[in-house]
Amino acid sequence: MEFDPSIIRAFAPMGAVRASINLGNPILAVKDASGKPSGVSVDLARALAEKLGVELELVVFDAAGKSVQAVSEERADFGFFAIxxxxxxxxxxxxxxxxxxxxxxxxxxxxxxxxxxVDQPQHRVAVGRGSAYDLFLTRELKHAQIVRAPTSPTVVQTFLEQDLEIAAGVKQQLEADAHRAPGLRLLDERFMVIQQAMGVPISRGTAAAHALRTFVEEMKASGFVAQALARHGIAGASVAPAG
Structure with missing residues (x-):
């Protein structure tokens, strides 16, 4: 796909395009050995900047809520979020x-x-503040109390330190934490499927939103997303079906 000048201006009004990167979800992005952001979302950000023909600036956050806020307030031009x-x-x-x-x-x-x-008055559930599962469980749980950790990677720490009954989060993050802290187990079934998408401020217009949707569909269809998951050794996440 090729972007016309109006789309390029919508995505990159400052010249370079600013991508909001959330390091709070290790499936999407982590710091590599040199301390730089790396992962599927970073690969997609670079691919989009290349198609736009502009330089890429990574705006890095440690939590999903902060990443969402940056794009909502147009301190970043696009980002990677759960719908x-x-x-x-x-x-x-x-x-x-x-x-x-x-x-x-x-x-x-x-x-x-x-x-x-889970949803009992005596239960307290640790979640990452502003995460997709925080938003989902805030709507879905009617009786259990939600306790918000500062970020998704600190959910299990909060769960243990405050002696809570339940921790909720991305399966891979919880499994990794369970290996480091013996005596923990995951329940046998998922409570939600988190749909990770790309997003642009609504204020950038419908043409920019359509261009982003087209880009994502091409990245899935071409095998780019599957190859990125494999390249970064991500297990337990799957490429979403065509939209």
């Missing part, structure tokens, strides 16, 4: 490019065995 209706008030989303599973984790001795056991 959510609340975020959709300020951000125009593409179709998802990756699907990620959200799971609950408890202690081995916990009587909680099924997702249906």
């Amino acid at each position: 959510d209706p609340l975020r959709g008030k300020t951000i125009a989303f593409s179709e998802p490019y990756v699907l990620i599973e959200g799971y609950y984790m408890v202690r081995d001795a916990s009587p909680i065995r099924r997702n249906a056991d």
